[in-house]
Amino acid sequence: MSSKLRHFPFVLGTLVFAGFLLRALCALPPFGEYRGAYGPAILSTMEPLRHAQQAVASITFDYRGFDTLGEEFILFAAVAGGLLLLRRQESEAAHDPVDQSGDRGGIEPAPAVLGLGVLMFPFTLLLGIYVVLHGHLTPGGGFQGGVLLATAFYYVYLSGEYHDLLGMSRGHIVSHLEAAGAAGYVIIGLLALPAGLHYLHNLLPLGDKGNLLSAGTLPLLNITVGTEVASAFLLLIAAFLRQVLVIRREKKP
Amino acid sequence: MDPLQVGIFLLVGASGWAVVTTRAPLHQSLVAGFFGLTLSLLFVVLQAPDVALSEMVVGAVAFPLMVLLTVAKTRAGDGK
Amino acid sequence: MTVLPYLIVIELLLVGLYGIATSRNTIHLVSCLFVAQSSTYLLLLSVGYLRGGTAPITDEIPANARMVDPVVQALTLTDIVVGATVSALLLAFALQRHKLTGTLDPRKEPPQRG
Numbered sequence: 001m002s003s004k005l006r007h008f009p010f011v012l013g014t015l016v017f018a019g020f021l022l023r024a025l026c027a028l029p030p031f032g033e034y035r036g037a038y039g040p041a042i043l044s045t046m047e048p049l050r051h052a053q054q055a056v057a058s059i060t061f062d063y064r065g066f067d068t069l070g071e072e073f074i075l076f077a078a079v080a081g082g083l084l085l086l087r088r089q090e091s092e093a094a095h096d097p098v099d100q101s102g103d104r105g106g107i108e109p110a111p112a113v114l115g116l117g118v119l120m121f122p123f124t125l126l127l128g129i130y131v132v133l134h135g136h137l138t139p140g141g142g143f144q145g146g147v148l149l150a151t152a153f154y155y156v157y158l159s160g161e162y163h164d165l166l167g168m169s170r171g172h173i174v175s176h177l178e179a180a181g182a183a184g185y186v187i188i189g190l191l192a193l194p195a196g197l198h199y200l201h202n203l204l205p206l207g208d209k210g211n212l213l214s215a216g217t218l219p220l221l222n223i224t225v226g227t228e229v230a231s232a233f234l235l236l237i238a239a240f241l242r243q244v245l246v247i248r249r250e251k252k253p
Numbered sequence: 254m255d256p257l258q259v260g261i262f263l264l265v266g267a268s269g270w271a272v273v274t275t276r277a278p279l280h281q282s283l284v285a286g287f288f289g290l291t292l293s294l295l296f297v298v299l300q301a302p303d304v305a306l307s308e309m310v311v312g313a314v315a316f317p318l319m320v321l322l323t324v325a326k327t328r329a330g331d332g333k
Numbered sequence: 334m335t336v337l338p339y340l341i342v343i344e345l346l347l348v349g350l351y352g353i354a355t356s357r358n359t360i361h362l363v364s365c366l367f368v369a370q371s372s373t374y375l376l377l378l379s380v381g382y383l384r385g386g387t388a389p390i391t392d393e394i395p396a397n398a399r400m401v402d403p404v405v406q407a408l409t410l411t412d413i414v415v416g417a418t419v420s421a422l423l424l425a426f427a428l429q430r431h432k433l434t435g436t437l438d439p440r441k442e443p444p445q446r447g
Contacts, residue, residue, distance in 0.1 A: 010354045014347055021343050025376075030335035031254060032384035039381065039389075039402030047391060055389035055403035056303045056410060064407060071411045078418040085425040089432070131306070139302035139390070143414040147310040154318070229414060233315060236421050240322035243428065259337060265375070266341040269368045273352035278360040285364050292371055299378045300388045300401045304409045308374070311417040316367060323360055323424045327431045 051206040052215040057136045061221040065200040068221075069185055072228060076182050079232040086239040092247050109159055117159030124152035132226035136218040145222075146229025153234055157241065166242055174231045181228025188220055261295045282320040289313035338379035345372035358437045359427035363420055370416050374409045381405035 029035050042063060043055055052058040060068050109117070128149035135141030192201035200217075207214030268288040275281040289312025296305035349369025356362040381402030387394060389403035431437050 007355060010351070014350065018343055018347055021346075022339070025339040025342065026336060028339070028380060031338045031379055032335065032382055034381055034383045034386075034402050036381070036402055036404070038404050039400075042403060043389060043391070043400055053391045055391070055400070056406045059403055059407035060410060068411060071415050074415050075418050078415070078422045082418070082422045082425040085422075085429050137392070139306055139388070141303065141410075143410060144303070144306040144310060147307075147315055147414065147417075151310065151314055232418065236418065237315070237318060237322070240319055240326070240421075240424075244322050244325045254335065254337065262337055262341050266344050269345045269371065270348050272368050273348050273365050276358070276361060278358055278364070281361060281364050285367060288368065288371075292374070295375070296378060299382050300386055301378055301406045301409070302388050302390075304374070304378065304406050304413065307410050307413045311413050312367075312371075316417055316420060319421050319424055320360060320364060323428050326428055327360070327437060 047209060050202060050215055050218075051209040052136055052218060053209055054136050054138065056139075057141050057218055057222070058215065060141065061136075061218050061225075062200075062202055062216075065189070065221070068225070069189065069200070072182060072185055072225060075229070075232060076178070079178070079236055082236055083239050086243055088247050114159045117155040121152055121155040121159075124148065124155065128152055128226075128230070132222055133212065133219065135222040135226075136215045137212070142222040142225025142227075143229055146226040147233055149226065149230035150233035150237065154237065166238060166246065174234055178228055178231035178235065181224045181226075181231065184224035184227070185221060188217055188224065258295075258298050261291065261298055265291050265295050278320065278324045282317045282324065285320065286313050286317040289316065338375065342372045342376045342379065345369065345375065356439060359430065359439050360424065360437060362439060363423045363427065366423070367416075367420060374412065377405040377409050377412075 042059060046052050046055055046058050050058055050062060052062070128145050128151075130145075131140035131148055132142055132145030135145065189200040192198060192203050195201075195203060197203060202216040202218070204216040204220075206216050209215075213219065265288075268284070268291050272281060272284050272288050275284045289308060292312055293305040293308040296302075296308055346369050349365050349367075349372065352365030352368065353362055356365060381404065383399055383401045386399045386401040389400045389406065391400075427437065434441070
């Protein structure tokens, strides 16, 4: 069957689907005239009940905390699956990285790239930590700060120290950190059970609104999620890098 | 809707189209990074700074980087 | 003019699906999935937008200020990060398939093994 002919049923189905979708979406309230009930309810109860000022973080880690637990484990499972697929196969061998263009000896980064990498690494690391810790006060939080923290380590790779990066992620420290992040969320949730409260109940002192130590368990949950996301992305991208740089197909004897 | 929102919505629609019609994966990873940036710009004008931050680090950095590394690996395997 | 966001949502979803259906490269296919997935973020945030609303952070804001809906933002936020790791899993599948069969073309049948 020619590919044109194969596309015909798809295009036909798509047009019918688009018609139904348009009808359904036009029945929603028009853009800019949101009329939901939950948003205003949370915005009005968040300050008196939780001393929190960042509605998105309080929903993610308090009002919808249990859903976030599920999402965290989707992330955990996806990363575990990715790492399982990207491990070294029996038919492959690990070699030292070689430059893809044959006319250079080793991989030497340009001085400008090296300088920029060394300069940007501490700043990005600091920004990542800041974004995780202030997740309940300003835009940011564990998910965004975690990815930022992981990208900070890619300046190490860019500045040519890929041995350090690959060695660091090959050891068990990063995977232990990832597991600790995932387990930390579960354990913080369990803390409320002996007191006879619901799972993930926000039982720590709430503090004053706007302080770094406020809103009860929100900052702690942000830190556990930040740890997990940062180590997950670090492991994942290091696994891809190892595929590109180190693992070669074994020559058939 | 103010004109800024209309303009950025149209930009997102156009760059999404561009990601799909760019068939070479290497070129596509760059276009996907640009698409991620326009999306995070749109989230800023829709008053969602949290989501914009998340989209910026994931859509414009982490995702194109992983695509780029996959392309590098599959090219390196060619002809060896 | 108020239907424009929904039109863009439909366009992104269908363009992404079209790319998936006609793709000849599994890496290209994952990027098309990324586009189709982005339409859901756009739909959620468009539904929760309030004209003239500010971001849902109540620091130094007058008590009667209109704010956009934080619930859909929280949904979108976790969706983005989880979606990225699922894309990484799919890319790992594409890579592994390339190693085993030497092709990235999703239309080719994988070799049968007894």
